[in-house]
Amino acid sequence: MREAMYCHAEAFAAKDVRQAEHLIRCDLCPRACLLANGQIGFCKGRKVINGVLYAINYAQCVAIAMDPIEKKPLYHYNPGTQIVSLGPNDCNLDCSFCQNWQISQHESPTETIGIEELEAIVRANNPPQVAFTYSEPTMWYEYIYDLAAFAPDIQIVLVTNGYLNEKPWKQMMSLVKAVNIDLKAFTDEFYQTQCSGHLEPVKRNIRIAFEAGVLVEITTLLIPGLNDKKTEIDALAAFIAKIDAEIPLHISAYHPCNRLQIQATTDKEVLAACDIAAHHLQHVYAGNVYLPKYSQKSK
Numbered sequence: 192m193r194e195a196m197y198c199h200a201e202a203f204a205a206k207d208v209r210q211a212e213h214l215i216r217c218d219l220c221p222r223a224c225l226l227a228n229g230q231i232g233f234c235k236g237r238k239v240i241n242g243v244l245y246a247i248n249y250a251q252c253v254a255i256a257m258d259p260i261e262k263k264p265l266y267h268y269n270p271g272t273q274i275v276s277l278g279p280n281d282c283n284l285d286c287s288f289c290q291n292w293q294i295s296q297h298e299s300p301t302e303t304i305g306i307e308e309l310e311a312i313v314r315a316n317n318p319p320q321v322a323f324t325y326s327e328p329t330m331w332y333e334y335i336y337d338l339a340a341f342a343p344d345i346q347i348v349l350v351t352n353g354y355l356n357e358k359p360w361k362q363m364m365s366l367v368k369a370v371n372i373d374l375k376a377f378t379d380e381f382y383q384t385q386c387s388g389h390l391e392p393v394k395r396n397i398r399i400a401f402e403a404g405v406l407v408e409i410t411t412l413l414i415p416g417l418n419d420k421k422t423e424i425d426a427l428a429a430f431i432a433k434i435d436a437e438i439p440l441h442i443s444a445y446h447p448c449n450r451l452q453i454q455a456t457t458d459k460e461v462l463a464a465c466d467i468a469a470h471h472l473q474h475v476y477a478g479n480v481y482l483p484k485y486s487q488k489s490k
Contacts, residue, residue: 193333195237195244197359201225215244219332220283220355221392234330235298236281246333251301253280253294254325255312263322263350264441264478266487268369268406274348275313277304278325279334284352285387286375288414292449295326306334310342320368324350332359339366353396354388360396361403369406371441372397376411376418377427385417385451394430401434409438410478413456413464414445421467428468428475436473442485443478458482 197218217224217232224232231238236248255277260269263276282295289295304312313321323335329351339347346368353372355363364370372393376382379390401407409431413419431438442464444456458480465485469475477485 192245193249195246198244215239234281234283236330248279252277252304253299253301274320274322276322276324279331281330282327287385288451289449306341320346322348329355353393364400364403371408374409377423410441412443412445424464424467428471432471439474441476441478444480
């Protein structure tokens with residue numbers, strides 16, 4: 192464990208002063224979990240112990256692998272290289288369609304990989320780069336922060352939902368080289384009903400990442416009937432283009448997973464969405480289906 196960053200104590204006013212207790216407010220993400228002693232946050236990675244908030248997921252790794260960087264997906268950062276990829280057993284959203292729900296939404300076996308061990312693993316690769324990915328890496332905030340402090344020359348990449356409060360997000364953006372942010376839809380209704388979250392923090396954080404000089408790529412999972420309206424895809428792409436039309440957008444096909452079991456997205460639907468987005472953006476990719484017009488090789 193490691194003491195958590197971004198939190199503060201709040202006094203809970205009880206009718207009987209003998210029942211009063213101090214609660215801890217987590218300030219890492221917009222959920223702002225208010226936790227009593229012994230309680231664990233929504234993300235499953237933070238717990239109050241003896242009045243102190245700890246990152247109980249610190250260095251606890253649910254999966255580690257060597258991947259092509261394009262698998263993140265990142266097509267415009269060190270293309271053609273391999274990257275060490277690992278992630279924690281947690282998430283601060285609850286997406287009905289989560290493609291990695293076994294490790295993001297449920298307790299899974301983990302192994303401890305300390306900072307020094309991780310540095311050695313990453314330095315064995317050329318270039319020395321690491322992707323925090325698979326579930327929600329920003330809930331591993333302290334672990335990533337400590338690696339960056341211990342080995343500042345290692346290139347850090349995040350594959351993230353971008354659902355973090357502004358201050359910690361800005362600090363994190365000073366530590367990383369590239370991010371792929373999952374922009375799940377372009378309506379707050381979708382974020383509320385399908386993810387138990389909100390859209391605006393993600394939009395804000397995309398802007399912040401770009402303005403911080405981080406290489407930004409965006410991924411959207413296209414779900415029939417939920418986030419695939421032409422007007423919504425057009426608005427999503429226009430929003431990205433307003434920041435910079437050179438930001439790559441990956442549009443991926445949904446497959447039934449977790450609690451959502453509606454029909455899978457067809458190649459034709461992905462193609463139509465890519466065509467709409469391409470009116471605004473210079474780099475549009477079909478994420479997990481082969482469409483010659485929008486494949487990586489065609490660019």
